[in-house]
Amino acid sequence: MPVDIQRLIAPRSIALIGASAWTDAVAAGNVAVGYEGTLYRVHPTRPSTATTTYYRSVADLPEAPDAAFIAVPNQEVPGVAGALAARGAGGFVCFTAGFSETGTAHGHQLTRDLVGNAGSLPYFGPNCYGFVNFFDRVAMMPDQIVGAHVERGVALICQSGTIALTLMFNRRSLPVGCLFTVGNQTRLAVEDLIEILCDDPRVSAFGLYLEGIKDAEAFARAADKARRAGKPIAVVKSGRTAAAARTAHSHTGALAGADSVFEAFCRQAGLARCDTLGALCETLKMFHVGGVIPGRKVLVMGASGGDMAMTADVARDLDLDFAAIPADTAADLQRQLTDRVTVANPFDIHTYLWFDPPALGRVFSTALRTGYDAVGFMLDRPPDLEADTTSYDMVIDEFIAAAQGASTRAALIASLPETISAPIRKRCLDGGVVPLQGQREALEAFAGAGRVGEAWRAGAGVALQVPPRDAADTTAGDATGDAACNVAVYSLTEADGKRALAAFGVRVPQGSVVAPTAAASSAAAIGFPVVIKAVGAHLEHKTEVGGVALNVRTAADAAAAAARLAPLSDTLLVEEMTTDGVAEILVGVIVDAQFGQVLVIGAGGVLTELLSDSVTLLPPWTSETINAGLRRLNVAKLLSGYRGKPAGDVPALVETILGVGRYASANLATLVEIDVNPVIVRPTGKGAVAVDSMIRLKHQPKTKG
Numbered sequence: 001m002p003v004d005i006q007r008l009i010a011p012r013s014i015a016l017i018g019a020s021a022w023t024d025a026v027a028a029g030n031v032a033v034g035y036e037g038t039l040y041r042v043h044p045t046r047p048s049t050a051t052t053t054y055y056r057s058v059a060d061l062p063e064a065p066d067a068a069f070i071a072v073p074n075q076e077v078p079g080v081a082g083a084l085a086a087r088g089a090g091g092f093v094c095f096t097a098g099f100s101e102t103g104t105a106h107g108h109q110l111t112r113d114l115v116g117n118a119g120s121l122p123y124f125g126p127n128c129y130g131f132v133n134f135f136d137r138v139a140m141m142p143d144q145i146v147g148a149h150v151e152r153g154v155a156l157i158c159q160s161g162t163i164a165l166t167l168m169f170n171r172r173s174l175p176v177g178c179l180f181t182v183g184n185q186t187r188l189a190v191e192d193l194i195e196i197l198c199d200d201p202r203v204s205a206f207g208l209y210l211e212g213i214k215d216a217e218a219f220a221r222a223a224d225k226a227r228r229a230g231k232p233i234a235v236v237k238s239g240r241t242a243a244a245a246r247t248a249h250s251h252t253g254a255l256a257g258a259d260s261v262f263e264a265f266c267r268q269a270g271l272a273r274c275d276t277l278g279a280l281c282e283t284l285k286m287f288h289v290g291g292v293i294p295g296r297k298v299l300v301m302g303a304s305g306g307d308m309a310m311t312a313d314v315a316r317d318l319d320l321d322f323a324a325i326p327a328d329t330a331a332d333l334q335r336q337l338t339d340r341v342t343v344a345n346p347f348d349i350h351t352y353l354w355f356d357p358p359a360l361g362r363v364f365s366t367a368l369r370t371g372y373d374a375v376g377f378m379l380d381r382p383p384d385l386e387a388d389t390t391s392y393d394m395v396i397d398e399f400i401a402a403a404q405g406a407s408t409r410a411a412l413i414a415s416l417p418e419t420i421s422a423p424i425r426k427r428c429l430d431g432g433v434v435p436l437q438g439q440r441e442a443l444e445a446f447a448g449a450g451r452v453g454e455a456w457r458a459g460a461g462v463a464l465q466v467p468p469r470d471a472a473d474t475t476a477g478d479a480t481g482d483a484a485c486n487v488a489v490y491s492l493t494e495a496d497g498k499r500a501l502a503a504f505g506v507r508v509p510q511g512s513v514v515a516p517t518a519a520a521s522s523a524a525a526i527g528f529p530v531v532i533k534a535v536g537a538h539l540e541h542k543t544e545v546g547g548v549a550l551n552v553r554t555a556a557d558a559a560a561a562a563a564r565l566a567p568l569s570d571t572l573l574v575e576e577m578t579t580d581g582v583a584e585i586l587v588g589v590i591v592d593a594q595f596g597q598v599l600v601i602g603a604g605g606v607l608t609e610l611l612s613d614s615v616t617l618l619p620p621w622t623s624e625t626i627n628a629g630l631r632r633l634n635v636a637k638l639l640s641g642y643r644g645k646p647a648g649d650v651p652a653l654v655e656t657i658l659g660v661g662r663y664a665s666a667n668l669a670t671l672v673e674i675d676v677n678p679v680i681v682r683p684t685g686k687g688a689v690a691v692d693s694m695i696r697l698k699h700q701p702k703t704k705g
Helices: 020-033 074-087 105-118 161-168 190-197 216-228 242-250 259-269 277-290 305-314 327-337 357-367 390-403 422-430 439-458 494-502 516-526 555-568 607-611 623-631 650-666
Strands: 013-018 038-042 067-071 092-094 131-133 138-140 153-158 176-181 203-210 233-237 271-273 298-302 374-378 409-414 434-437 488-491 511-514 530-534 548-552 572-576 583-592 596-603 614-617 671-681 688-690 694-699
Touching: 013 020, 013 074, 020 038, 020 067, 020 138, 067 074, 067 138, 074 092, 074 105, 153 161, 153 190, 153 277, 161 176, 161 203, 161 277, 176 203, 190 203, 190 216, 203 277, 216 259, 233 259, 233 277, 259 271, 259 439, 259 614, 271 439, 277 409, 277 434, 277 439, 298 305, 298 439, 305 374, 305 439, 327 357, 357 390, 374 439, 390 409, 390 422, 409 439, 422 434, 434 439, 494 511, 494 650, 494 694, 511 516, 516 530, 516 555, 516 572, 530 555, 548 555, 555 572, 583 650, 596 623, 596 650, 614 623, 623 650, 650 671, 650 688
Parallel strands: 013 038, 013 067, 067 092, 153 176, 153 203, 203 233, 233 271, 298 374, 374 409, 409 434
Antiparallel strands: 131 138, 131 176, 488 694, 511 572, 530 548, 530 572, 583 596, 583 671, 596 614, 671 688, 671 694
């Protein structure tokens, strides 16, 4: 990553190189934003005019440009990049497409040539739509530029030129300080820009549109730097569905990791993941006005029972905490509003005080000082010039005035985005109130800002455990999709796997591996009831081939079971059987192609596939993060004692999960997968037992000779 890209993103001189239509659009964009530097035009044949000189090549320019926009045929791009490097330019945008994104040998060769010729120059692309820097009045984008200079605003970084334009065209009063597209990310990637822009005091927050992550470890470092700088990140990432993932991969996105893993990363690292561009804009407004909020305890109020009922319905899946208004505050509000109003949350204040501004202001002030993380006032205002908005404006002004000095984040919420006019949005922003457009988007902004605030306060973050890569290790693939699977993968027997886990603190059943003829005597020595299993590396899924005998209670039953299992395996595993389980939990570790080792915990045993009840956790794995993950499971009800059943030994379960994590960390270079299913959780104080396990490892083939 370049140490300094200021010449590129805030240039004093720009060279526009190549195709007339595209470079003319860039020139017009710079006029629109008020660029005050020098524009040079480079074209091999275009004649000069009285107002514009066209230079035939980069070598002919009177000085080295700080930035260049390249729109020439793709086979010419490496040469132009080399010429810019030779002149000492500050960097460039490569608009031209036809490189590695094509997946062709020719495209990959052009990319290698570009990288080699550019040397240490920073650049965006190729296949990149450019950027707009409203802070410094620079436009390096071949399209119409909408927006104005701001002193402070959000930084938008997109892996799609069209999405970038859509965000630039927003009519939501989102202060955009700069807008970057990154194309193929051959040199400058999303994570590089976050790292660099964190140091710019004008940037209040980051908004991302992603199709994939180029370098997960660098992205994690950038997210952590943004957190430490107090600059929250909101992100839309495509790929939640298989169809979206295919579309992203065919565009300019890097290889997309499993969506559940990225979701876990956002939760732990403290990024607000949004489903829509509208929610992204509203969440960024929350961040811009005052950063994150401490949590998701919110109060929503309005002068309509219908609005409040809709609020409760719309927020049903957002995990917002509509906590009851504290009793003393509720009594105070009741006195102010009379017994005709029911004090609840969401809070319908009715319109009895609509034309009494001081009284209404007191209600607002009371609500805003009740200890909520955010308070929203819902109001849809009629359009200017089509109605008398006087009373609406008065109510809005009272709410803004009441918000002054309150520690709670205050927001004016419109059910429909268009019912807050631009002047009202500005009035709110000037008064420190967030104008949120769209009921669902507003509530998503509350939830997103609160989740990030909670993650920041927890302070755990992520510490990725990514296995080392070498030329032979392609089991997980790479960003170009050229996996060759040259690494041998093998499975430990269940007995060997349990011994390995036990060394890291995982409790396993007492047992022994014996010949079928010794199964009965082994069972008697252990004590009935027992479980008898066929064992062998070829039996990863024993139940599917009838390789397990449960609840074996006599020596005769053990001998019969051994005879039945003998054709499957030369040896059998005889183990004590746990009979007092409260719940069965799956504990597993997989290796994501981008984010490395990932811990999965969920409903185990026969419920695993039936319920699809699981959570994904990235390292570091601690008692706190595991307990929090367990609380998110539906099966957690069983652990706390369900319908008169005893509660489970949760501390023992947590220690078992930590033990699995310790084994995974110790075997970072070779682990492919762990599946401990189930861990049987016994009643409080009696422990948790890993009764089945499957561990797959890899090893490099030995070099002959």
